[in-house]
Amino acid sequence: MLKNRLISLRKSKNKTQQELADLLGISRPAYTAYERGNRNPDYETLSKLADYYGVTTDYLLGRSDNHYNEVNENKDFDSIQEINRLLDKYEIDDMSFFDIEKWKSMSPEQIRELESYFQYLVQKSKELEEQDK
CATH class of the missing domain: 1.10.260.40 (lambda repressor-like DNA-binding domains)
Incomplete structure (x- = not known):
């Protein structure tokens, strides 16, 4: 499955x-x-x-046919809370590249795309560290 x-x-x-x-x-x-x-x-x-x-x-x-996670099902989705979770998870301190007003309107899909980007940045950072060794 x-x-x-x-x-x-x-x-x-x-x-x-x-x-x-x-x-x-x-x-x-x-x-x-x-x-x-x-x-x-x-x-x-x-x-x-x-x-x-x-x-x-x-x-x-394959344990469930309900594929949406609780973020997608939650009608009270809080994009700011999700952004803050990602910033903490990826230890990002400098938020100067964010426009606080746009945070409020980010969809769950946009949050997932942002997390994918953060994952990409972390991976590239690790690769650069390896090259420097």
């Missing part, structure tokens, strides 16, 4: 296996093994996938 849902979700976002692998910080063959069912992601990777797609881990694992 996991492999089918990963393929379906990836294709619905028009992403390549390489793009997902980069997002997760793994090799393309490792990601491909998830889609083939030859390997299962660890908990952290499964959580990243669920967050990226805006679904529950239960949906990914």
